[in-house]
Amino acid sequence: MAQFHFVEDYQAYVKHLLATKPLDEAMSEAIGGSYEKIGHIEKDIVTYAGLKEGMKLIDYGCGSGRLAHALGISIKIDYLGIDVVDELLNYAASKSPAHYQFLNHQALNVPAEETSVDMVCAFSLFTHLLHTETYLYLEDMQRVLRPGGRMVFSFLEFAMPSHWSVFEATVAQQRNSQVPHLNIFIEKNAIQCWANQLGFKVIELINGDIEKFNGKALGQSIAILEK
């Protein structure tokens, strides 16, 4: 059976990094770098979005544990990290509290019971998926969230001048007849439309350059939706 493009893409990328760099460097670069700094900003974002002690969080596309590591040293929660690359998941587990769970799950759905989760987050995940894939994930994330539960995700958009360089680099790869690493932009009006269709309320759409999280900005824009 053909693999999903994202499985093939990320597994090959991580394999290449592990063959060419020391472990910590490879594990940080595989998810975009700045392991400690971005992990803390992501932790501040989910806290801002309402994550509290004792809640259940699913971190979709958790990578090597940037967020799990930052959460582990600051708040006691029930955490499940999902990804498609074993090496990233194993590293994430090694950087997180022992009770955190990690799962390799390769399907366009969420492996959790209906209304069983307080928050789902997906940082820099939908930036690498087709809109139809993102929509299927959002649909199932809505299913697993409890009423009032929140969905937090980051995205790239043409309205943000700082995101243009990502598009330009992807175009350059295409121009050189390379198969580009998928970098997908999602405009705010698409998020509003998907939220309407899926029964989410849009709580806030935050521009990526706003220094709102302990004086820092994530870079990617952020959507906070509520079931």
Ligand SMILES: C[S@@+](CC[C@H](N)C(=O)[O-])C[C@H]1O[C@@H](n2cnc3c(N)ncnc32)[C@H](O)[C@@H]1O
């Ligand atoms: C750019 S990294 C971000 C990692 C993490 N969210 C963070 O911010 O540190 C994207 C991650 O999503 C994972 N990924 C990509 N597509 C996925 C999918 N469909 N299901 C689960 N994980 C996926 C990749 O393996 C990679 O670890």
